[in-house]
Amino acid sequence: MRTLLAHRGPRGFLRRGTDPYTKWQGPHWVLSTLADIGYPSGDRSLAPMRDQVLDRWLSDMYYEEYDASTAAEAYRKGGVPRMRGRYRRCASQQGNALYSITKLAIANRRTQDLVDRLLHWRWPDGGWNCDRRPEADTSSFWETRHAMLGLAAHAARTGDAQARDAARKAAEVFLTRRLYLERHTGRVMNKEFVRLHYPLYYEYDVLGGLKAMAEMGLVTDPRCRRALDLLEEKHLPGGGWPAESRFYRMSRTLGTRTDSVDWGGTSKKRGNEWVTADALYVLTAAGRL
Numbered sequence: 001m002r003t004l005l006a007h008r009g010p011r012g013f014l015r016r017g018t019d020p021y022t023k024w025q026g027p028h029w030v031l032s033t034l035a036d037i038g039y040p041s042g043d044r045s046l047a048p049m050r051d052q053v054l055d056r057w058l059s060d061m062y063y064e065e066y067d068a069s070t071a072a073e074a075y076r077k078g079g080v081p082r083m084r085g086r087y088r089r090c091a092s093q094q095g096n097a098l099y100s101i102t103k104l105a106i107a108n109r110r111t112q113d114l115v116d117r118l119l120h121w122r123w124p125d126g127g128w129n130c131d132r133r134p135e136a137d138t139s140s141f142w143e144t145r146h147a148m149l150g151l152a153a154h155a156a157r158t159g160d161a162q163a164r165d166a167a168r169k170a171a172e173v174f175l176t177r178r179l180y181l182e183r184h185t186g187r188v189m190n191k192e193f194v195r196l197h198y199p200l201y202y203e204y205d206v207l208g209g210l211k212a213m214a215e216m217g218l219v220t221d222p223r224c225r226r227a228l229d230l231l232e233e234k235h236l237p238g239g240g241w242p243a244e245s246r247f248y249r250m251s252r253t254l255g256t257r258t259d260s261v262d263w264g265g266t267s268k269k270r271g272n273e274w275v276t277a278d279a280l281y282v283l284t285a286a287g288r289l
Contacts, residue, residue: 001039003261004030012048015254020056021093024201024248024259027052028093031100033199033261037274041105050101054110057094062117074132080121083134087121091128092202094118095147102153115154115163118147126169139173141189141204145212148173152216171218179209179227195244196234198263198274203247206230211278214285228286231279240271241279 007015007025020027027049034046064079065087074081074088081088098114101107121128127139128147148170155164177183180193188194193205200208206227213219219228234241243266251258264272283289 001034004033006260008049012045013052014049016052018254020052022254023257024199025254028056028097029201031104032096035100035103036199039104041103043104044106046104046106050106050108053097053101057097058110058113058117062094068132069134071132071134081132083132084137086123086129086137088130088132089121089128090130090143091118091121091147092143092145095150096202098150099146099153102150102157107157111154115151115160118151119162119166122166125173126166127173141174141209142202144170144173145204145208146202149212149215167216171213171216174209174213175218175221175223178223179213180206180230181226192245194230196241196275197245197247198243198272198278199248199259201247207275207278207282210282214282219282219286224286228283228288231282232288235279236269236271238271240273240276242267242270243272243275244268
């Protein structure tokens with residue numbers, strides 16, 4: 001926690017002057033990580049970082065919409081393109097902001113604006129996608145997970161039935177695919193989905209999917225069974241679960257996809273404490289321990 005917050009200035013802003021979304025050390029990602037590892041809730045000193053993130057994701061460009069018929073048109077200008085009736089928006093950004101701010105108990109009236117944006121951009125199948133190819137018609141695991149969790153956390157805090165129902169429908173995007181399998185062929189959707197990672201950031205793997213289902217009280221759904229079996233199979237003989245791959249490089253200075261914290265690296269034979277903690281949480285919630 002001290003490492004993550006080391007670059008706060010005297011007024012509480014983190015790395016002021018840089019994009020709050022800078023991977024992986026901007027305020028957006030630091031709040032996300034603090035929420036994930038269980039940082040004590042209600043710390044008002046995080047409010048300046050919250051405001052940095054809200055200013056980023058509620059700027060005017062996310063209210064500017066336009067119709068586009070080709071990918072070239074969709075990339076030609078800022079704002080949110082709509083293609084064949086679907087908004088092409090990286091909802092993991094607003095969704096992750098909503099989730100972390102809510103979990104850290106530093107929500108304010110502006111967090112409702114994040115909820116409104118997410119509900120407005122939903123696709124017919126209940127999720128979200130930023131794919132700007134016109135033929136794209138299915139929600140993305142990457143974009144849907146954080147948006148779903150953000151809405152679920154908001155609903156738990158406020159009792160918002162619309163947000164709760166939207167989160168539950170979004171869960172079907174994952175459950176109908178057993179959290180990692182193609183719906184029609186039964187093949188693994190993406191090789192990274194069956195490798196364990198920590199941190200997951202906006203990426204996806206089967207443990208991240210199971211953890212989301214556990215948070216939402218859905219991990220005992222029979223459609224989680226194969227994913228739970230896969231997770232159990234990855235338990236190491238010496239104890240724990242490994243981080244089989246990673247999405248970061250360790251560095252105290254800003255750089256492309258660098259993190260200031262060493263999260264234990266990767267190994268096929270040695271357990272990773274963070275992955276193990278998540279695996280134990282999931283298996284406990286599923287009644288398998």
